Amino acid sequence: MAWTVSLPRLDSPSVGSSECWLVGVLFFGLGDLATTWVGLGAGLAERNPVAVALLGRYGLLALVVPKLLVLGGAYLVWRRMSRPARAGIPVGLAVLGVSVTGWNLWMLTTAIGP
Numbered sequence: 409m410a411w412t413v414s415l416p417r418l419d420s421p422s423v424g425s426s427e428c429w430l431v432g433v434l435f436f437g438l439g440d441l442a443t444t445w446v447g448l449g450a451g452l453a454e455r456n457p458v459a460v461a462l463l464g465r466y467g468l469l470a471l472v473v474p475k476l477l478v479l480g481g482a483y484l485v486w487r488r489m490s491r492p493a494r495a496g497i498p499v500g501l502a503v504l505g506v507s508v509t510g511w512n513l514w515m516l517t518t519a520i521g522p
Contacts, residue, residue: 428498436505443512
């Protein structure tokens with residue numbers, strides 16, 4: 409039996425649709441914030457210099473505003489772009505979010521242990 413994979417065309421409406429946005433918001437927005445919060449509570453240090461400055465001045469809740477600005481700005485750019493180029497915006501956020509959240513989880517597991 410032969411296996412086939414069907415990929416959507418880049419100009420199809422399904423590319424860059426709600427699934428990619430959902431993954432981007434969940435992982436880039438919420439996942440990164442949650443794992444950063446847990447990591448800081450466990451004694452880990454933030455490596456992003458902008459985040460370090462915001463944390464030092466305003467505390468953890470100040471990280472929410474930049475996240476919202478990035479997500480909102482990405483959405484506005486996505487709305488203005490034409491297909492197929494705009495598919496990269498939600499895909500990029502999703503990949504970045506999963507990567508950053510995964511890295512944070514890795515740091516947590518190595519610092520805290522199983």
